[in-house]
Structure formats: structure tokens, C-alpha cells
Amino acid sequence: MRVIYLCQHFPPETGAPQIRVYEVSKELLSRGHQVEVVTAFPHHPKGVIPEEYRGMFYMYEDWDGIPVHRTWIYPSPKGSFWKRLASYFSFTFSAFYGLLKAKPTDVIICNSPPLFLGITGYLGAKLKGAKFVFNVADIWPESAVELGILKNKRFIQLAEKLENFLYKKSWKIATATEGIREYMIKKGKKPEDVFLLPNGVNTETFVPLPKDQELIESLGLTGKKIYMYAGALGYAQGLDSVLEAASLIKDDPSIHFLFVGDGQEKDKLLAMKDTLDLENVTFYGTVPVSEMPRMFSIADYSIVSLRNIELFKGARPSKIFPAISTGTPVLYCGVGESASILEEYECGRIAEPENPKAIAEAIRELHSVSEEQYENMSKKGRQLAIDHYSWKSIVEDLLQAIKQK
Numbered sequence: 001m002r003v004i005y006l007c008q009h010f011p012p013e014t015g016a017p018q019i020r021v022y023e024v025s026k027e028l029l030s031r032g033h034q035v036e037v038v039t040a041f042p043h044h045p046k047g048v049i050p051e052e053y054r055g056m057f058y059m060y061e062d063w064d065g066i067p068v069h070r071t072w073i074y075p076s077p078k079g080s081f082w083k084r085l086a087s088y089f090s091f092t093f094s095a096f097y098g099l100l101k102a103k104p105t106d107v108i109i110c111n112s113p114p115l116f117l118g119i120t121g122y123l124g125a126k127l128k129g130a131k132f133v134f135n136v137a138d139i140w141p142e143s144a145v146e147l148g149i150l151k152n153k154r155f156i157q158l159a160e161k162l163e164n165f166l167y168k169k170s171w172k173i174a175t176a177t178e179g180i181r182e183y184m185i186k187k188g189k190k191p192e193d194v195f196l197l198p199n200g201v202n203t204e205t206f207v208p209l210p211k212d213q214e215l216i217e218s219l220g221l222t223g224k225k226i227y228m229y230a231g232a233l234g235y236a237q238g239l240d241s242v243l244e245a246a247s248l249i250k251d252d253p254s255i256h257f258l259f260v261g262d263g264q265e266k267d268k269l270l271a272m273k274d275t276l277d278l279e280n281v282t283f284y285g286t287v288p289v290s291e292m293p294r295m296f297s298i299a300d301y302s303i304v305s306l307r308n309i310e311l312f313k314g315a316r317p318s319k320i321f322p323a324i325s326t327g328t329p330v331l332y333c334g335v336g337e338s339a340s341i342l343e344e345y346e347c348g349r350i351a352e353p354e355n356p357k358a359i360a361e362a363i364r365e366l367h368s369v370s371e372e373q374y375e376n377m378s379k380k381g382r383q384l385a386i387d388h389y390s391w392k393s394i395v396e397d398l399l400q401a402i403k404q405k
Helices: 016-030 080-100 117-128 143-144 151-170 178-186 215-219 239-248 266-276 288-298 310-314 322-327 336-344 356-367 371-388 392-399
Strands: 002-006 034-040 058-063 066-071 106-113 131-136 174-175 194-196 223-231 254-258 281-285 301-304 329-332 350-353
Touching: 002 016, 002 117, 002 194, 016 034, 016 392, 034 080, 058 080, 058 281, 066 080, 080 117, 106 117, 117 131, 117 151, 131 151, 131 322, 131 392, 174 178, 174 392, 178 194, 178 310, 194 392, 215 288, 223 288, 223 350, 239 254, 239 301, 266 281, 301 322, 310 322, 322 371, 329 336, 329 356, 336 350, 336 371, 350 356
Parallel strands: 002 034, 002 106, 034 066, 106 131, 131 174, 174 194, 223 254, 223 301, 254 281, 301 329, 329 350
Antiparallel strands: 058 066
16 A cells, blocks of 8 residues: 655654554555655654755655655744744645655645645645545544634634634545544534544553663662653643642652653743742653653653543543553552543553542552552553554554455
């Protein structure tokens, strides 16, 4: 099969969408399929294009064996919604050139968000005589409205019309969660035309490892139970509640919180740490993906947190899967789909989101589990990752869903 993956984000950027495109592409190539990626020049998360990619409209490169066509984007550093919109549209139009440079294809898989890239995917599929698969990882504009990012009523109406048009015109829709799949069916899509393409994990890279004692000592965390949050420090994660929970249990010197990552909320969280006098919290900064198995080796538990809004009840945060793949039980501060999965497979604990007292109580509970209970959670998490969230199993399901009729 010949596949083009159309997406705004791709390595060397880091994040769930980037990893998903990379891993799915690598797995498809390993099975003998033709794959090309059409993407923007790297610019996320700081809104700055690296020096080696500047001053060009188009560039072709081989990225770890994946043919990649990059086209121009107006990078938007932290700024207004309208600047980010300009960034989205700049790639929506320039990506047509990348599609023209790509080989003939059977299927174009187009990532959303951004929603507007669906225009390029739909028209590009028409031009190339290909099937259009719309890969929806976030329901937009609904998510932007719920988070308070989008408020212009006229723009919201136009975005909703575009949303419905793209859902209707897509050959099939791939969704990141069951909640989004149900949403598409309610929108009128036939159940057989909507399939899951969830976040996953490379279970051969993210494996259980012995604790890295050198790293533990360098952080001054010898003898501590480490509760690690790894990922974007953003508003949607509700990490202020986790810091408040850390304040409630700072009387126990054996519990320590480790935050690995960066994001728009980092300065606010650092100030909050100082205000609450949290000596049981360490901010480590970002690390490359290749170093993350080492980070998980020192974590006793992985914290995954979201704000308590209706939108996130159907979420499956990508942070869950590297954790369980390394045998690290998850403390999920959230409700809905992911909470149900973790409870069903007994590989973590659930706390009410944005409730510091509930989070602190869950941590105290985890802190007192027996070694046998801990090993049970660890083994069940690893098995869940292998059976349902390895890229091999995900790509197998993808190929079944997009078989040509």
C-alpha cells in the first residue's frame, strides 16, 4: 500500500503527534509499504525554526529512513490566538507543494488538529486520486472553546461548518479515543468508517530497567519514593493541583515529586513551588525521548494529570503508555476513558482531577502498598502495553481498517 502522512508536527519536535507519525511510518515501512511524510519545518514548542531549516520554502530529507517533505510555516512564538491561526494557515497552503512533490499514493492520512489542514488533505486526495483518511486526535473547535482559547462566535460557527464538511467528505476517520469515535458516529459517520488509531508506545525501547542509581544520587533522591510527571507543563494538565497535593504531604520526607519537561506554565509552577516552600519537588527540565526509559527507571509511580472538564473524559493521554510499558504504575488524576482502562487492568490508581486532597490521599495509599501489590501493577501495565498499545498491534489494526475496497 502507498501512504502519505500529512501532519504539521514531526521529529525533531517531540510530543505525542510527532511520535505517533514517526512510529506508524517506521512500522509501515518495515512491512514493505510505501510511506512519505509531508510536514512543516520544525517550530514547536517555542515557535522558532532551527537554523539549519531557516530561509527555505521546501526541503526533502531522509529522516531515519522515512522520506520527508517539509514546507514553509509561519512560526508563532507565544502570542495571540490570531498569530497561531496565521501559523496554521501558512502550512495549510504551503503543504500543497509538499503533496505535489510526493509520489502517487493510495491513501492520505491527515492529522487534526489543526483542523484547517483537513482542507489540504481533502483537496490533495482529490488531486492524487487517493482516499482521504482524517485522523482526529482532538475535537476542534469544541476543545478550544471549552478551554477558553476560542471565543469569537462568528469564527466558531465557521470552524464548526468546516469540521462537519471534513467529517462528511472523509473516506474514513481515525480517532485517538473511543470517546472521539462515538462523537463521530453521533455526527452521522457510519460505525464501520470510524476506527481507532490511538497513542501508543515502542515496547522494545520502553522496557523495565533496573533503577539508575547514578541518576538518583545526582538528584539527591536516594531513599525516596519518586512520583514523576513527564511531559508538557501546560494549562490543560492542571499541575497546580499536583503541587498543592505535594504541599499537603510534605511532612513525609520519603515522598518526592519529579517534574520532567517544559511548557507555558513552568514559570508559574516554579513560583508556586517557592511560595509553598516545597522541598519535596524537583523540576528537571526536558530530556530527549531516548533518555526517557532511564528517567522511568527511577520513578516508582508516574503521575498523569488533566483538568476536570467534560472534554477530557474521553482523553487517552500519551504519557500513560511509556509509563506502563516500563512497568511504572500510573497515578491518573482524571476521569473517564483512561481511568476506566487503568482500573480494568489494575495498573494504577485514580484520583479526582483538580482535587489536591484526593490526589494526596491517593499518593499516601500508593506509598503504603505491599511489594507484591506493586509488582502486580507493574506486570499488568507492561502486558497491557504489549497487547494493546505497541505500535505493531496499532499498525496491524490500521492496515485492516484502510484496506482498499
